Amino acid sequence: MTPLGLALFLAGVAALRLTGGFALGGVIAGNDRVTRLLLLMPLSIVAAVISVQTFTTKAHIVLDARIAGMAVAAGLAWRKVPMGVVVVIAACVTALVRAAGWG
Amino acid sequence: MSSPPDTAVATTTVAGAGARTRRALKPGSFRPLDLGTLMFASAITGVAVTAIMRDVGTPAWVVMAACTFAFSGTGEVAYASVIASGGGMVPALVATMLVSSRFGLLAMSMTGRWPAPLWERIAVAHFSSEVAVAAAIEQRPAGPDAARRAFWQLAVSTTGGWIIGSGIGLVLGQLGDTRRIGLDVVFPASFVGAVVNALRQRDSTAAVLLGAVAALALTPVLPPGLPVLFAAAGSLVALGVEPRGWRRPAVAPRAAVSAGPGPVWDTVIEDPFEEAGW
Numbered sequence: 001m002t003p004l005g006l007a008l009f010l011a012g013v014a015a016l017r018l019t020g021g022f023a024l025g026g027v028i029a030g031n032d033r034v035t036r037l038l039l040l041m042p043l044s045i046v047a048a049v050i051s052v053q054t055f056t057t058k059a060h061i062v063l064d065a066r067i068a069g070m071a072v073a074a075g076l077a078w079r080k081v082p083m084g085v086v087v088v089i090a091a092c093v094t095a096l097v098r099a100a101g102w103g
Numbered sequence: 104m105s106s107p108p109d110t111a112v113a114t115t116t117v118a119g120a121g122a123r124t125r126r127a128l129k130p131g132s133f134r135p136l137d138l139g140t141l142m143f144a145s146a147i148t149g150v151a152v153t154a155i156m157r158d159v160g161t162p163a164w165v166v167m168a169a170c171t172f173a174f175s176g177t178g179e180v181a182y183a184s185v186i187a188s189g190g191g192m193v194p195a196l197v198a199t200m201l202v203s204s205r206f207g208l209l210a211m212s213m214t215g216r217w218p219a220p221l222w223e224r225i226a227v228a229h230f231s232s233e234v235a236v237a238a239a240i241e242q243r244p245a246g247p248d249a250a251r252r253a254f255w256q257l258a259v260s261t262t263g264g265w266i267i268g269s270g271i272g273l274v275l276g277q278l279g280d281t282r283r284i285g286l287d288v289v290f291p292a293s294f295v296g297a298v299v300n301a302l303r304q305r306d307s308t309a310a311v312l313l314g315a316v317a318a319l320a321l322t323p324v325l326p327p328g329l330p331v332l333f334a335a336a337g338s339l340v341a342l343g344v345e346p347r348g349w350r351r352p353a354v355a356p357r358a359a360v361s362a363g364p365g366p367v368w369d370t371v372i373e374d375p376f377e378e379a380g381w
């Protein structure tokens with residue numbers, strides 16, 4: 001990344017965030033349906049990021065040890081285990097399954 | 104006059120009745136251990152991203168400026184991977200904007216969650232990340248203060264870890280194969296809680312499943328970043344699903360009645376799975 005690239009990168013990301021937080025967020029605030037949408041949308045995005053990071057590598061669907069780690073993580077989170085513990089156990093399970101020879 | 108710690112001890116002795124006492128967490132607050140783990144996880148990501156940026160010949164100060172002021176690790180990786188594959192600056196920036204576009208939507212979903220002055224609204228937009236936004240949404244039933252506390256605790260710890268990790272990455276260089284120790288699930292595992300919790304309600308379950316499936320289906324056919332962006336549209340479909348828990352209540356739940364004219368989806372559902380013995 002060159003200094004010019006950096007400047008454009010910073011400006012671009014800031015523009016995206018401020019557009020969301022002000023231009024879009026400001027116009028539609030107060031509408032009940034929109035309020036509800038704003039609650040559901042992050043869930044869709046977060047679930048999408050999780051599925052992409054768990055089941056894909058580059059542009060391919062790849063099923064490997066990550067699935068085991070994330071499945072355990074989901075189970076623990078369901079049982080309301082603290083986040084820090086969930087993360088550590090998920091990493092350990094993934095590492096163990098890999099060590100055992102899968103993915 | 105007793106100092107605050109003394110007061111705390113005295114209260115403990117009286118009220119604690121021998122039980123090991125831990126100061127109760129305020130709603131929306133995380134345990135220091137959780138925040139520490141998350142900070143560590145972000146630091147690891149920072150080290151990895153710095154290595155990728157350095158590989159394509161990025162000066163150290165540019166790496167630090169990028170991680171400190173943009174807070175988009177995936178954006179940096181997208182930029183670096185286009186450059187590494189022989190692309191120019193324009194396609195690299197386009198790729199960056201695509202993968203970072205979700206931050207705009209995340210920032211949008213944080214608007215109006217709690218009363219905030221202008222500077223805080225700008226800061227919230229800047230620090231909106233999956234982890235912090237997911238936690239704020241999850242804490243919403245506990246009130247705006249809890250949502251705000253959860254957001255900022257996670258935003259500060261992940262940003263702090265991220266910047267420190269990027270700095271360490273400049274010194275360390277390559278970490279080696281982080282996949283071997285399972286570090287590739289650290290990021291998704293850190294916000295799996297919000298998603299799992301969303302499965303307790305019908306409409307949020309739809310949002311989660313549609314988002315996850317759409318992103319997977321689109322990954323082989325679209326450039327990186329776009330699948331997640333389009334997956335956000337899953338929430339539009341989920342809007343048509345009834346906002347309530349899984350068990351059909353025999354009578355209107357008390358909370359719904361006492362909540363008065365508030366929108367029905369703001370009704371706090373007393374954990375239906377707890378009752379069912381899950």
